Amino acid sequence: MTHKKVSLKISNGVNRRLFLRLLSLSTLSTWFIQNTAFSQLVDLSQLTLLNIVDFGARGDGIHDDSPAFQKACDYAKQIGGARIHLPDPIKYYRLTFPIYLSSNTEIYGQGATTKIIFEDPIFNKGRGGFVIGSSLEANSYFAHEWYRSKKKSTTINPDFKNPVQRQYLRDNPEFVQAENSLIHDVLLQAIFTSENEQAWGGYGINFVNARDCHAYNIWGMGWTQLIGMGSDVPPETPSNHNCSAKNLVVIKPDLRRTYYSIGFIANSTNCTIDNARQDAPMTANTPNGSGVATNLCEDCIIKNITIPDLGRTNTSEGILINNSSGCVVENIFIGNAKTAVSVFYSMKDTLNPLKPNTLNKIEGKNCDAVLTIYSKYNVIKNVTGEDCSAIIVLKNNNATHNEIYSSPGNVSAPENRLRKFTSNNTFISSQLK
The missing domain is CATH 2.160.20 (Pectate Lyase C-like)
Known part of the structure; x- marks a missing residue:
């Protein structure tokens, strides 16, 4: 990118x-x-x-x-x-x-x-x-x-x-x-x-x-x-x-x-x-x-954001999308963060399978993870990282029903989460496109 x-x-x-x-x-x-x-x-x-x-x-x-x-x-x-x-x-x-x-x-x-x-x-x-x-x-x-x-x-x-x-x-x-x-x-x-x-x-x-x-x-x-x-x-x-x-x-x-x-x-x-x-x-x-x-939003746009050094605060997220649908996050560069972009939800009825969030062209540098997903119904493309411990991490049991356009090697999950599923393929491979 x-x-x-x-x-x-x-x-x-x-x-x-x-x-x-x-x-x-x-x-x-x-x-x-x-x-x-x-x-x-x-x-x-x-x-x-x-x-x-x-x-x-x-x-x-x-x-x-x-x-x-x-x-x-x-x-x-x-x-x-x-x-x-x-x-x-x-x-x-x-x-x-x-x-x-x-x-x-x-x-x-x-x-x-x-x-x-x-x-x-x-x-x-x-x-x-x-x-x-x-x-x-x-x-x-x-x-x-x-x-x-x-x-x-x-x-x-x-x-x-x-x-x-x-x-x-x-x-x-x-x-x-x-x-x-x-x-x-x-x-x-x-x-x-x-x-x-x-x-x-x-x-x-x-x-x-x-x-x-x-x-x-x-x-x-x-x-x-x-x-x-x-x-x-x-x-x-x-x-x-x-x-x-x-x-x-x-x-x-x-x-x-x-x-x-x-x-x-x-x-x-x-x-x-x-x-x-x-x-x-x-x-x-x-x-x-x-x-x-964002929180509790619909159809919002965050794009063309450059933060070379975010700083390691307690949360340290470059972009956070929470309880939102139909939002676009695009052309993002974040450096020195715990995670460059995170997607959450705490209110299930804020998610809409007909209006997924779109995350495209996300780049992290010197981050623990480029993208962390705690949510459903996201379309994810073009996520890359340099000197990052992980690229895309499915962080919990809610991280399903996403469309992830990436190689399998770029997508991972914590071991304690993977053990909750009968097959790793069900949790990860089913979301890969």
Whole structure:
């Protein structure tokens, strides 16, 4: 398998310099709709163009620019949508509270030179970076209470009702909190001040109950997840539909503790993480620690992911697919992990034999295993490894009814599992194609 270095460019090959020139043209939005896979429902060329400086942002790294950012987003909502331009800051935009986008809002900078630092993105602030939508933990109403009075320091609203697990936004549009919004061409960093020096956490961009919303050309530092799309722990179970995050670079993950360094898709449908790389490993022996994961999802895509050195955390999985069907995992390169890709399930009714997951072009280097399977109904092709102890491992009794296109020598199982079957051929050879 040939893996390519991630390049930050839009999908049809127009270079970034030309793209930024086009930003000033009234025809940009029509061009953008016609030439990408994004399903924007609003003609962005008709939206008002705003400058964040006009709302009081200074970008000097000293002044708290949070109120200015939120004021601009609220004004965009008030007028039915707007494009908010972030000129390169003098030093960086300093934000001390999460910023909430509703519908038809575009926030964009110039790229990695447009630096935004979020201070103390801790749990009671909704793990705050940018939030597209609203949920129980990342609640827009409670956040606005803080902006109004500075008295309510939490974004957790126990009275907010998320959809429950697998009550997908796709089928229940009454839960939509934001749609048709974009964030792109910015560098987002999470830092912790002295009073929170032992803290960890933070989602750079958090999609919650959002539909047709997208992020692209995003650089991240210090986040436990650069991208969050939904959640899976009741009562925080927001859903998303047809959202995407593309062209991502994790310069350095949260070194104290990481959930999913690049991103997590949960309780969502038709969402995508595409063209992402991680440049530095997670800290060894810390809890959790995967690159990208799904749980309770349908028809999602994870592709073109490059992590040369994931780091040996307690879990250390490059890509994790859990309780999901119809998902595609393709063109993955993972180095220095316990397993490059894993497929699990804990809820049998999340599996659908008519909608198998497809795993294709998976490469591991210096991993214990390239692919570990604890699940059914997967189509597996082109799995290779270099300096790996195993290529494809059927890890438990659930690892049946898969279509594995590989030579028998590349497929194995732990001895204690094999002894549970009357014939090794029943367990392994029957799945080989």
